[in-house]
Amino acid sequence: MIKRITNYLETRACAPAYSGWVLAGIAICFFGAAINTMAGWLYVSSGLSCAILAIAAILPPRSLSRLKVSRRLIEPVTAGEDLRIQLEVINQSQQNVSLLKITDILPLVLKDKFAQKPLEHTINQIEPKNNYEWEYYYPTQRRGIYRWQTVQLISGAPLGLFWSRRDRNCPATAIVYPQILPLVSCPLIDELGKDESRRNHYQGNPAYAATEGLIRSLRPYRTGDPIRLVHWRTSARYGELRVRELEVITGGEDIIIALDSAAQWNEENFEQAVIAATSLYFYAQRQQMKVQLWTAGTGLVRGENRRILETLAATLPQEDVISTEPPNIPLIWLTENVTTISSLPNGSRWALWQNHESEPHQVINQDIPGLIISKEEQLQNQLQKII
Numbered sequence: 136m137i138k139r140i141t142n143y144l145e146t147r148a149c150a151p152a153y154s155g156w157v158l159a160g161i162a163i164c165f166f167g168a169a170i171n172t173m174a175g176w177l178y179v180s181s182g183l184s185c186a187i188l189a190i191a192a193i194l195p196p197r198s199l200s201r202l203k204v205s206r207r208l209i210e211p212v213t214a215g216e217d218l219r220i221q222l223e224v225i226n227q228s229q230q231n232v233s234l235l236k237i238t239d240i241l242p243l244v245l246k247d248k249f250a251q252k253p254l255e256h257t258i259n260q261i262e263p264k265n266n267y268e269w270e271y272y273y274p275t276q277r278r279g280i281y282r283w284q285t286v287q288l289i290s291g292a293p294l295g296l297f298w299s300r301r302d303r304n305c306p307a308t309a310i311v312y313p314q315i316l317p318l319v320s321c322p323l324i325d326e327l328g329k330d331e332s333r334r335n336h337y338q339g340n341p342a343y344a345a346t347e348g349l350i351r352s353l354r355p356y357r358t359g360d361p362i363r364l365v366h367w368r369t370s371a372r373y374g375e376l377r378v379r380e381l382e383v384i385t386g387g388e389d390i391i392i393a394l395d396s397a398a399q400w401n402e403e404n405f406e407q408a409v410i411a412a413t414s415l416y417f418y419a420q421r422q423q424m425k426v427q428l429w430t431a432g433t434g435l436v437r438g439e440n441r442r443i444l445e446t447l448a449a450t451l452p453q454e455d456v457i458s459t460e461p462p463n464i465p466l467i468w469l470t471e472n473v474t475t476i477s478s479l480p481n482g483s484r485w486a487l488w489q490n491h492e493s494e495p496h497q498v499i500n501q502d503i504p505g506l507i508i509s510k511e512e513q514l515q516n517q518l519q520k521i522i
Contacts (some may be wrong), residue, residue: 191295204305
């Protein structure tokens with residue numbers, strides 16, 4: 136009850152601090168003693184104490200009423216990086232403002248579970264018609280789009296006997312992108328669409344019919360390139376390692392990375408699936424392929440990388456279905472539902488995250504190869520496995 140009363144007084148007028156209660160008690164004692172003794176100095180002491188209390192109660196709300204708070208745009212970051220948050224407190228009055236504390240009320244989903252205290256900062260003084268900039272960095276752990284709008288200003292100026300608190304509407308939007316794994320190779324992308332090519336080519340797979348394959352270009356060897364892609368004849372001619380870039384056969388269609396976001400997911404599995412979708416998308420871009428993203432909530436998305444990253448940052452499991460199903464062309468299907476794999480178009484690939492209840496033999500399908508993602512192994516290594 137006391138906490139509720141204090142909170143009510145702080146937000147609408149002002150609430151006495153401990154020192155304010157002490158001074159109020161002393162004033163009452165002086166006044167009671169003055170009545171009993173009729174001593175004038177006791178009346179004066181009691182009156183001075185009441186005057187100090189009145190001044191201390193009026194000034195904090197007045198000093199806060201002349202303060203304005205603005206916020207600068209928060210640049211997007213990748214999960215694991217720190218958000219740079221900048222607030223500016225502007226003193227519009229002709230007097231100094233001191234004994235000020237500012238608190239940024241972050242959303243609970245963004246705050247660290249171990250951080251129990253609010254994020255606050257103390258300002259000693261702001262000059263008249265001047266401003267104070269507060270910049271701080273906040274660590275991020277998970278991707279997402281986070282919004283909040285409340286900044287609290289607390290003042291006890293000038294004596295600290297009473298404290299007043301006011302909320303300021305200061306909207307903020309922080310976008311935390313999912314991580315992008317540095318894939319050196321990815322058979323899920325490289326092999327997409329080759330099943331159809333094998334069926335239509337009388338020699339089987341044209342990319343492997345010869346020892347050299349279909350070479351798009353040769354480039355110098357870079358650290359991390361697979362040795363199997365080294366073109367030894369050209370390397371011997373130039374005296375340095377040259378690596379083959381093989382033409383990926385996709386039948387002229389766009390590559391679609393589809394995330395089964397309409398289904399129910401295990402939370403940890405879904406976060407891994409989003410990271411996988413992001414990594415696969417940018418790997419396909421580096422291979423100069425036409426690539427699109429599909430989620431149940433947005434349908435097909437293509438365009439600027441920022442738009443793709445924002446889509447993946449915002450997606451959630453069991454989201455409302457905007458597009459009923461992905462296009463009927465070869466795609467990469469990221470799911471936790473085994474039953475959806477059998478209905479994929481020919482030439483597709485899949486990656487399956489399994490719950491404890493799922494059985495490995497349920498997903499064996501010779502016509503549509505894919506990957507079973509294990510929790511015991513790093514995701515990057517599994518995405519680079521040969522399927």
